[in-house]
Amino acid sequence: MFLSRIVLAAVFVLSACTHLPKSVLKESPHVTDHAAPLPPNKRTPAAEELDWWAANERQVKSAVCRMRLPVTTAEIQRYYKSLPVENGSEPGTHEVLGIVLTNERPHLVLALSRLLTLGRESATPEKVIKDFQKEFKIGPGCDKALCAAQKIFGADVGPQMLYLMDKFDVNTSPYSFTSASLFTAGEIADVIRTFELVKPDQLPFGFNKQLIKFKRGYTRASYGDDGGKVLANASIELFDSWSEQSSIMRQYTLYHEIAHNHSDNQFSDYDRSATWLQLSNWKEAKAGGFEVEKKKALQGHPFVSRYGQSNPFEDFAESVTAYRFNPDLLKKKSAEKYNLIKYLVHDGLEYTSSKNCNDTGVSKKFQNEIDRDDGLTNAEKDRVLKACRQPFYQTLLGNMPVSFFDSCVNYEATQLWAKTNGERYPDLLPQALFDPKLRVSTLKFAKLRAELASALQPEVTDWILNSVQTFAYQLRSDMNNSEYCEVWAQLNRKVYPDIDRDNKWRYKGIFVSHDYSPKAGAARGICLELATGFVPTSKSTLSTVKSWIKETGHISTQGPLKERGISRETLLKYIIDRTNVSVR
Template identity: 30%
Template sequence: MKILILVFFINICTLALSEDSINCLPLPGINNLGLKIFSNFVIQNEHIKDYPNVDVYEASCKINLSSTEIEKRIEVRAQKDSWRKKDKELHGIKFENEYSSLLALFDKLTTKEGDITRKYIFESQCKKVLCAVKEIFGENLGPKILYILQEYGLNGSFYSFNNADNWEHNELDILLQGLEDLPRGLLPLNDNKSFVRHKRGSMCKKGVTANSELRFFDCWQYSYRGIEKMFTLTHEIGHYIRSELGLEDSPEWLKLSGWETELYYNQNRELRSRWSNNKDACFLSTYGQKNPNEDFAEMFVAYRYTPELLKKTCPEKYRFMKDLIFNKIEFTKDKKFCEKQPKLKYENGLWRFFRRKTTF
C-alpha cells in the first residue's frame, strides 16, 4: 500500500510529478508541526471519502486481552494441538516436558527466515517456552508474540526477519485488537507469515505505512491514531488474503468494477499498461479506484468496519465479501458479531471454497 505525500519545506518529503519520485527523510527529524501536517495528509489521501472514525470504533469488538487470558489461551490451544510433551533443546535452551506444538512455535520465532543454518543461541534457565519468550521478547510482549503466531500464523519476531525491531507495547496491542476483530478461523492462511515492525529510524520510503508482507514502518507509527492503525492492519490483511487466494486473476472480482488493463505511453514514450474501470463502478474511496488489489483491500476493510455503508452503497461487492471471503459471517449492527464471536466458527478455509463459481 503506497500513499502520496505533499511537498512541505519542513524536512518531510520531496515530491516530483510521479509517485516513483517520492523520497522521505527519517521521521525522527520531523518537527511537531510537520508531523501533524504529514499525518493529516496521509489519512485524508489514503481514503478520500474516509470511513467515519466513530463507526469504525463502534464496530470494533475492542477486545483487550489481559496477560493472564493470553497465557490461558496459549495453554488451551497447546493442549489441543499437541498429542504429547517432550524434552528438547532449542537454541541453547533445554526445555523439559513441553508441548511439541509450543516447541515448534519457539523454533519459528528464533530462526531467521530462509536460513535454517543461522541459529540464535540463548543463555536461559527456562524449562518452558512461555518463560523463554518472556526473557527474549519481554515479560508482556513475549506471550503476545507467541499467541499471535499460534492463533493467526503471524510471526512477529524480529529474530526471524531482516531489518526488523522488537515491538513496543502500544504498537502490538492495537494490532492484536485488530486481529481479534476478525472471525475465528479466517486466519491463519499459512503458519509462519511475517508480521514485523520494520527497523526504526529507516527512511520513510514513498510514504509507505505498511505493506502486504505485514511489515509496519515508522510512517505507520507516527502518522496514525489507534483507529487508523487498526484500519491499516485490516487493509493489509485484505491484501494478504487476496494474494494467498490468487485473486489478481479472479474474473468474479474484476467483473464487479469492470477492471481491464489498457496500454498507454508514459512521458518517455515508453509503452506501459495500467488498470481502468467502469465509470459507474462502485467505490467507497478514491484509493480503491487505483487497481483491483486496492479495490479489494478497501472493500475488505469496509465489510468489517462499515458494513451498513458498504451494503447500501455497493451491494454486489458486499455480497462478494459475504459469500466468498467471510463465509456468510456479517458485521452489521443487527448481527451483533462481537456478542456472538466466541460461538461463531469459520467453518471452511478460504482456499477450499473460493473457486466455487457464484452468480451475481
C-alpha cells in the same frame, strides 16, 4: 501446517497518494506489494465527496462481533494456564537453540523454535544467534517457553509474540526476517486486537506468516526515489508511520493489509480477475498500471474511499475493509461488490448488527450435507487417492504434519463436490470454498479422509518394509539401535510409488512439498521409535513437533535405546496411530 514460505510480489505506485519527504535507506530490493500511504493533507472534491479511508475511528472502535483475545502478559499466562493438558504430552526436556524446556506443551516448543529461526531461507536478520541461553543468560529456573520468550523479547512483548505464533502462526520476530525490529507492547497489542475482528477460520495466512515492524527510518522506495511514506504493505511489513497512528487506525491499517492477503493468498489474485475489474470498469493501461473510466467513476461512483480509487487492488482491500467496518457504505456504493465479498471472503456472514454475531456461514449448510453423504463416486474417490498418495507418505516420511494429507483430501474433494453441486446452490461460490494457492478448503471430508487413510496405511507399511529389505545385507545382529536405524535412513534413496504427475495439488500449490523421496531423519526416527517401543499418542501433535525439531537440528535425541523388535504388525500399528483420524 504448511512448510514452504509465501512471498508476495509486485509493488504499485499510488497516484492518489501525496508522498511525504523522508530519507530512504537504500536496501536490496525486497519483495514488495500493495503499500498503504498516509492520507494526503488536502483532499480533492469528487462528484460525491469520499473520505480517504472507508471507515473512521468511531466505526472501527464500535465494530460489531469483536472477539475477546488475551492481550496483556497476565491474560496470556492465564490463557495457557487454563488450557487442558494435551493427549500425547510427555514429560521430558527439549533443547531449543541452547534453551532447555522442561515438561512443556509441544506446540509452545514449536512456536518458540520458529520465533528463533529463519522464517524463510533468504532472510538475513541483523543478528543470528546460535545459543540463546548463553546470549540472554537464561538460567535453569526459566524452563518454560513463556519465560524464555520474556527473557529474549521482553516481559510484555515476549508472551504476546509467542501467543501470536502459537495461536495464529504469525511470526513477528526480528530473528526470523530481514530488517525487522521489535514491536512495543502497545503496538503488538493492536496486532492482537486486529485479529479480534477476524474469525480464526477466515485468516488468509499460511505457514509461519511474516508480520514485522521495519527498522526505524526505513521506508519503501516506490518507483522512483521520492521516499514516499507508507504505513504498511501486504507482506506484512509495518513502518514508522504505522506506529505513529492511533491505536484504532493501526487496527484499521492492519485489517486493510489482511484484506489484501485475502486476494493475494486465498483467492489467487482475485483483485486482478475479470470479475473484479468489471465491477468498477478497471482497464489495464498499455504502459502498465490501471485506469478507470472517469465517466463511470463520477456517475456510478462504485468506490468506498478515495484510496480505493487508486487501483483495483486498493479497491478490493478497501471494499473488504468497508464490509467489516462500514457495510452500509459498501452496500450503497455497490451492491454487487457487497454480495461478492459476502460470499467470497465472509462465507455469507454479515456485520450490519450485533444480532449477526452468532450466525453460521453458508459453508455450514454445505458441510452438513457432506457429513451426511458427500455423493462422490468411486472413480472420484480414486482420483482423490491418487492425488493425495504423496502427501500421505510425506506425513510419515517427510516430517509433514498429518494436516498436510487432510488438506489435500479436502481440497481435491471440494473441487469435485463444487462442480457437481454448483447448480443446486445459487449461493455457492466455488472460489470461496477452496484456496488454489494454499491448497486448503473450507469444507472437510472426514469420512473420505478416513476411508483413504485406511487404504493407504497398509500400503505404506509394505512399501517401507520392502524398501528396507533392499538394504538388508547391511543389517547385522551386533548393531546397536542407532547403527541399525542408520540403515533405515537410506530410504531417502527411494522414490514414493505411483505419484500422480498430472494432479494440480502437485504442480500449482505454493505450500506443496515437491519431495518425492523420504527424509533420512524421518525414516531414522520411525525406526528408533519402533525400536524403543513407541507409546501410542492418539494424535500426532507431539510426534510432528519432535520430528520437525530433530530434523532442523534444534533438539537432541533423549533417553537410552532399548532392544528392537520391528515387525509388519508393529509398523502398521505405529502408522495407524500416527495418522489416526478418529480423534482429530
